[in-house]
Amino acid sequence: MLLTNVIQGVNVVWQAFGCVASMFVISPKLTGLMAIIVTAIVGVGSLFGSALRQLSRTSQAQVLSAFCRSWGWHSMINISLSLIARLLDYSLTL
Numbered sequence: 501m502l503l504t505n506v507i508q509g510v511n512v513v514w515q516a517f518g519c520v521a522s523m524f525v526i527s528p529k530l531t532g533l534m535a536i537i538v539t540a541i542v543g544v545g546s547l548f549g550s551a552l553r554q555l556s557r558t559s560q561a562q563v564l565s566a567f568c569r570s571w572g573w574h575s576m577i578n579i580s581l582s583l584i585a586r587l588l589d590y591s592l593t594l
Contacts, residue, residue, distance in 0.1 A: 560584060 523531040564584065 557585075 520531065523534070561584065
């Protein structure tokens with residue numbers, strides 16, 4: 501199974517290399533422009549995703565805090581928030 505995945509990965513890398521090389525032979529200027537634009541789009545998307553994750557964590561913590569307060573579980577707020585923080589950190593490392 502691992503060997504199959506490695507072979508597929510090598511295949512994909514060689515295919516991507518061949519595509520970029522072909523594009524460079526056809527039009528070096530357009531290939532360079534595409535590389536710059538794709539890199540910028542990926543960078544902006546990563547920054548936006550990071551900000552969105554932080555906003556999501558904050559909103560989840562606020563919802564949990566409001567829920568615990570409405571049910572009178574004031575002592576559960578800190579325990580639950582720390583549990584959610586640990587679970588989020590764990591899921592992000594997967």
